[in-house]
Amino acid sequence: MSALFQTAIVNIGTIITGDLAEPVIAGDTIICRDSSIAIVGTASAADVEACDVIIDAAGAVACPGLIDSHVHITFGDYTPRQKTVGFLESYTHGGITTAISASEVHVPGRPGDPAGVKALAIAARKCFEHFRPGGMRVHAGAVILEPGLTREDFDELARNCVRLAKAGFGAFASPYDYAPFVRMARESGMITMAHTGGSSIPGSSGIWADPVLAMNPDVSFHVNGGPVAMPDADFPRLVNESAIALQICTAGNLRTALLVARLLEEKEALERLLVATDTPTGSGIMPLGILYTVSHLASLGGMAPEIAIAAATGNNARVYGLNSGIVARGRDADIILLDACAGGATGDALSALRNGDIAAVGAVITDGRPRFVGRSRNTPAPTRSIRVARTTVMNDFAAHH
Numbered sequence: 001m002s003a004l005f006q007t008a009i010v011n012i013g014t015i016i017t018g019d020l021a022e023p024v025i026a027g028d029t030i031i032c033r034d035s036s037i038a039i040v041g042t043a044s045a046a047d048v049e050a051c052d053v054i055i056d057a058a059g060a061v062a063c064p065g066l067i068d069s070h071v072h073i074t075f076g077d078y079t080p081r082q083k084t085v086g087f088l089e090s091y092t093h094g095g096i097t098t099a100i101s102a103s104e105v106h107v108p109g110r111p112g113d114p115a116g117v118k119a120l121a122i123a124a125r126k127c128f129e130h131f132r133p134g135g136m137r138v139h140a141g142a143v144i145l146e147p148g149l150t151r152e153d154f155d156e157l158a159r160n161c162v163r164l165a166k167a168g169f170g171a172f173a174s175p176y177d178y179a180p181f182v183r184m185a186r187e188s189g190m191i192t193m194a195h196t197g198g199s200s201i202p203g204s205s206g207i208w209a210d211p212v213l214a215m216n217p218d219v220s221f222h223v224n225g226g227p228v229a230m231p232d233a234d235f236p237r238l239v240n241e242s243a244i245a246l247q248i249c250t251a252g253n254l255r256t257a258l259l260v261a262r263l264l265e266e267k268e269a270l271e272r273l274l275v276a277t278d279t280p281t282g283s284g285i286m287p288l289g290i291l292y293t294v295s296h297l298a299s300l301g302g303m304a305p306e307i308a309i310a311a312a313t314g315n316n317a318r319v320y321g322l323n324s325g326i327v328a329r330g331r332d333a334d335i336i337l338l339d340a341c342a343g344g345a346t347g348d349a350l351s352a353l354r355n356g357d358i359a360a361v362g363a364v365i366t367d368g369r370p371r372f373v374g375r376s377r378n379t380p381a382p383t384r385s386i387r388v389a390r391t392t393v394m395n396d397f398a399a400h401h
C-alpha cells in the first residue's frame with residue numbers, strides 16, 4: 001500500500017457537484033487521496049492504477065455525500081426519542097455522510113441552567129470529534145439558548161469549539177426574548193438557528209415570521225413546519241424581508257416545503273434553500289429522508305434533481321462552513337453513487353428522482369474510505385452493477401445485511 005490511501009471511482013455516468021453555480025460537470029472519474037478529493041473529471045491510467053481501491057461505477061451518478069442539517073443527536077449512536085441504537089450508521093445507508101446536530105434537546109433530563117447547557121454542548125461536541133458512526137461525520141454540540149447565558153459563556157463555548165446555537169426550547173416567556181441571545185452567540189462566532197412554526201413554548205402562539213425576523217438567525221429551522229407550519233402569508237415575508245437560510249425538513253409539512261422552494265426559486269435565491277430531515281423525532285428514524293425530500297422537490301416541485309441535490313449538499317455546507325458537500329479538488333472526500341432502483345420504471349438516478357422515486361445508494365465513500373460498495377442496506381439494489389474492480393486491502397466493502 002502506498003503512503004497515501006487512494007480511492008478511484010471510474011466509469012461514472014454523471015458527476016453532480018452540489019454547487020449551484022455549476023451543478024453538473026463533465027467527466028467519468030474521481031480520485032480521492034486520503035481525506036480529500038484530488039482529481040475530478042478525467043484521470044490518467046497511471047493515476048487510477050496507483051489507487052488502493054478502484055470502484056467501477058458502471059455508469060451510475062456520483063454526487064457529494066448528503067448533509068442532513070437537522071438531526072437530533074444525543075450521545076453515541078443512540079436516539080432516546082425512538083429508543084434505537086445505530087440510527088446514524090443506518091443513515092449512511094441513505095447516503096447521508098454528514099449529520100449536523102439540531103441541539104441535544106432529546107437528552108433525558110437535559111439541564112436548563114447556564115452551566116448545564118454549556119456542559120451539554122461541549123460534551124456532545126467533544127464526544128463526536130473522533131466518533132464516526134458508519135463513517136459519517138457528526139457535527140454535534142449546539143447550545144440551547146437559555147435565560148442567564150452571558151457573552152462570556154458564549155466565548156467559553158466558542159473556545160471549546162462549539163459552533164452552533166439554537167433558539168427554540170429555552171425557558172423564555174416570549175420568542176422575542178431570544179433576539180439578544182442570538183446576537184451574542186453570533187458575536188462569539190457561532191452559527192445560529194431558530195425553531196420556526198408551531199409552538200415549542202407552552203402558552204405562546206408559535207414562532208412565526210415576526211419573531212424569526214427579529215432574531216435574524218443564520219438558519220430558520222424546519223421553516224415548513226416541524227411538524228406544524230406557520231401561516232402561508234408568513235413565508236414570503238421570510239423570503240423577501242431577510243437573507244436567512246430556509247431549511248425544509250422531511251418530517252414537516254410537504255405543501256409548504258414546496259411553497260418555500262418555489263418562492264426562493266422566483267427570487268433567484270435558491271442558495272438559501274437547505275434540505276434536512278428533522279429526525280429522529282415523533283416522525284421516527286428516516287435514513288432515506290433526504291432522498292425523499294430531494295425526490296419531492298424534483299417530482300412535485302419541478303426542480304432539476306441536481307439543484308435539489310445541491311440544496312442537500314453544497315448549500316448546507318456553505319451555511320454551516322463545512323468543507324464537504326461539493327465535488328471539487330480539495331474538498332472532503334465524501335462521495336456517494338446513486339442509480340435508479342432495480343425494477344423501477346426509469347433508467348438512471350436523476351430520472352428516478354424526477355419520477356418521484358428514491359434513488360438506490362450504490363456506494364458511500366467518506367473521508368476517502370469506501371464504507372460500502374454494491375448496494376445499501378436501506379434502498380433497493382441499483383440497476384447497474386456497481387462494484388469494487390480492484391483492491392489492495394483485505395475488504396470487499398459489501399454492506400452487511
Ligand SMILES: [Zn+2]
Nearest residue numbers: 070102226278
Ligand atoms: Zn428538530
